[in-house]
Amino acid sequence: MTSDFVTRARSLAARHLSSSPRRWAHVQGVAATAEIVAPVLHAEHSDEIVAACWLHDVGYAPDVAKTGFHPVDGATFAEGEGMPSLVVSLIAFHTGSVFEAQQRELLAELNAFAAPPRDVLDIVTYADMTTSPSGEPVSADERVAEILSRYDEDDPVFAAVSTSAPELLAAVARVDERLTVAQPR
Template structure:
């Protein structure tokens, strides 16, 4: 059993969080896998959600070798945390955990089919994360349209569709975070994706098809945030 110390920090900004890597995977108590967390010898209890910290640790281990992707994921997670808190979402921990893990399927240690929502969801399920987190990963940001483009709708059907409001928050957070982790408008983000992937790419075709639905999702969250003050 190998103890790895990552460069993530506890909620107090102090000592690094330590986690255990067993046979290349991160074991987390929030995912019902045995692991004793410690932050400078203190328990994480009462500081932050174990589930969220677990997701963050897993995401970092898998994505830190992809600096731009990791920067994007950190921005999405920060955005999701802010939005879930502002809206007092009942499943805030699951939403933020899914935000940390939504792109884990891009990791070369996780990717199997090349379709990152399904690859990431299968990985999260194998790691023992709650099914609500798994489904949010599987269906985030137009995954249904991309699955159809790639001929992988049957693979996506392995997962139950998540609660629509929670999926809106994850998708909104993704759509309002640039590739480098900076804030961006949803319309600009969609345009950037379409520009980055050529017309023959399944991502371009999927986003072209899903854009009205994605932007409607973003508008719903914006309206809720405006109502929440």
């Protein structure tokens, strides 16, 4: 059963991101992955994980962006919309955001939010890092390469992803391992 806040997260994401078809396709793919993986690996927080995946990129929306750092802007927005604190923290800390916050000198803004448990955050990172910009499944290695290809070497995102890639890939590997254990072949 999907909670009211998951339905609301989906609606908010559609309202703020559907005018950007590529980003909207990515978000839909990330949420679809989370809807499959989260109940298997973390049933007790499945709804929070799925809601966070729907909203993980809402900070890119022009009407939501304030600092230009989408994890903080998205978390601030989600908090203002009354999302549960775990949803807010998952948005803030998704996909190696600590590394980009360091590059942008926005660690204080990021650390205004509580860090989520690693095993829960790993699922959000997994869903994001195994979904292409067009919403299709992709390997995490391909996703890292794709992200790096979009940015100049002096861009904070390039520097952050270059630095965080080992941790991002490790998070994906941890989830893959947990899935293997949870669903033996």
